[in-house]
Amino acid sequence: MQSTEKKQCVSLVPIFANLDENELTKLSQKVTSRKVSKGEFLYNFTDQNDTLYIVHQGQLKNYQILENGEEQLIRLLGPGEFIGVWSIFRTKQSHDDLVEAISNTEICQLTQQDFKKVLIQYPEISINLLQQLSERLEVSEQQVATIAHTSVADRIISYLTSLIPEETMENKPISIELPMSRKSLASYLGTTPESISRGFKKLERQGMITSTSSKKIRINKLSSV
Secondary structure (H helix, E strand, C coil), X not given: CCHHHHHHHHHCCHHHCCCCHXXXXXXXXXXXXXXXXXXXXXXXXXXXXXXXXXXXXXXXXXXXXXXXXXXXXXXXXXXXXXXXXXXXXXXXXXXXXXXXXXXXXXXXXXXXXXXXXXXXXXXXXXXXXXXXXXXXXXXXHHHHHHHHHCCHHHHHHHHHHHHCCCCCCCCCCXXXXXXXXXXXXXXXXXXXXXXXXXXXXXXHHCCCEEECCCCEEEECCCCCC
């Protein structure tokens, strides 16, 4: 990855949005790059948890392995999204999750030591970081509440609603593409692929959605079922 690409990589991240061109250049000089092939893991359980990873191109899948051996999807990461920030705030030096490339992916990475220096030098980044983490926490809390208290069909509705752009007019049909497979969506929503399939079929029967492919969906209307 050339220096200009490293600069572009860090500029994609919202927490660095307040940095000017010169500051972005200085930050990019601390960054190293890495290519992760599809199916390859970004790190293993035994690796040290001391690095911030930023996606430049491609897509990563972050998940945990449950006691029964099944995967619990935490989130998908695309360009400009990051993982590993908790390593800055805790002393635990091993991972309790996995990150797998679901397409050929290029990342840039920043060590714990260098990232701490950046936070000290640019306090506004700390504010941006707290905002990003609070948003993640809010999404996680909503996900837990949704899984605990709603039907699979309603979980699908809640998820599809989160994919609709804010500027979209209400009650106007819109076509979207799922960012993950239905199997991964089942893991993310805390259910089985079979239940997800039945949930989508139920929404189709009620005229709320129209599936044009496994990932492409036309949303006609969404309401609780």
